[in-house]
Amino acid sequence: MKKVILFGFASLLFVACGNDSTQKNGPLPYLGENIITDKGDTTYYKIPAFGFVDQDSSWITNESVADKIYVTDFFFTSCLSICRKMKQQMLKVHEVYGKDEEIMLLSHTIDPNYDTVEVLKEYADDLDLMSNQWRFLTGDKDSIYAMGARYFVAANEDPNSPDGFYHTDVFTLVDKERRVRGVYHGTDSLDVKRLIVDIERLKKEYEPQNP
Amino acid sequence: MNLKTLSWFLWPLVVIGIIGIWWSVSERSTESAGQRIYLQHCSNCHMERGQGLRGLVPPLAKADYLQNLSLSELTCIIRYGQTDTIRVNGRVYERPMPGNELLTAVELSALVNFVRMEWGGATQKESHQSIIDTLEKCEID
Numbered sequence: 282m283k284k285v286i287l288f289g290f291a292s293l294l295f296v297a298c299g300n301d302s303t304q305k306n307g308p309l310p311y312l313g314e315n316i317i318t319d320k321g322d323t324t325y326y327k328i329p330a331f332g333f334v335d336q337d338s339s340w341i342t343n344e345s346v347a348d349k350i351y352v353t354d355f356f357f358t359s360c361l362s363i364c365r366k367m368k369q370q371m372l373k374v375h376e377v378y379g380k381d382e383e384i385m386l387l388s389h390t391i392d393p394n395y396d397t398v399e400v401l402k403e404y405a406d407d408l409d410l411m412s413n414q415w416r417f418l419t420g421d422k423d424s425i426y427a428m429g430a431r432y433f434v435a436a437n438e439d440p441n442s443p444d445g446f447y448h449t450d451v452f453t454l455v456d457k458e459r460r461v462r463g464v465y466h467g468t469d470s471l472d473v474k475r476l477i478v479d480i481e482r483l484k485k486e487y488e489p490q491n492p
Numbered sequence: 493m494n495l496k497t498l499s500w501f502l503w504p505l506v507v508i509g510i511i512g513i514w515w516s517v518s519e520r521s522t523e524s525a526g527q528r529i530y531l532q533h534c535s536n537c538h539m540e541r542g543q544g545l546r547g548l549v550p551p552l553a554k555a556d557y558l559q560n561l562s563l564s565e566l567t568c569i570i571r572y573g574q575t576d577t578i579r580v581n582g583r584v585y586e587r588p589m590p591g592n593e594l595l596t597a598v599e600l601s602a603l604v605n606f607v608r609m610e611w612g613g614a615t616q617k618e619s620h621q622s623i624i625d626t627l628e629k630c631e632i633d
Binding site for chain 2: 368369404406408409
């Protein structure tokens, strides 16, 4: 009996220290409602076409992210709660992929009335970005909120909040076919490390297969 | 393997476990009230270790601006916020800082002491009363 308890204790330690390697291999999941047709084909959930204006007054659309892996979040510049932490974490992603042409970052403001192109420009400049790979988007308020829902982000006006809005801290990972491949807590540094690991996995999916 | 050899193998594990538990408990108890208030009310912008965020939020750690603030100036900024343009380590910051007018007096003085001891170069705590008395001198916009 004693031996069994000891063995159980030791094996527990191994489980606690070990990594679950099965989660680190193979393709990333396809999130959202995927439809399987009668023939057995799968139609994956896909981000719809969109169009917003960035901090340099450029028009950023689904065409701009064609053939790109991209990460989105939703924020606003006058936010006093979680936004700065999210930006600190998104900066980590930018520091890894700022020079990588395959990757884009799209931050949407949920306060487009205040966050004009000029305000977003100043905000982006103050982050000392190393490239224009990170775009800060503004546009029609309702379209932004609708896109938020598509990226699994809850964002809206909130008269009960001290700064007037609520939004979740979600970072959404989207592949080159605009399919959602992961969602992450943008205020949690461990989860953002997971995002970077997942971007690497996703990049591998697009590498030519070895014969 | 008999029981005796097994227990030799196991003893170090037990010791490591006890040290681990002790370490995690003591870690928690050394977190001061001021630090808790900082993490709750300030770290969203100034970050956990006071490093700030590039040109958006000024740092507190290794910041000449903070080190040159008097006790009353610091207390007033924390209580009522800051709208002036300031220069910290050579960089200009223009975004306003909101005040913390909902903090109780006890929370406020714990926070002021934490910031001064952690990053302001202070070597000892100021008394609660001396901190609260400085509030009367604040110029409120």
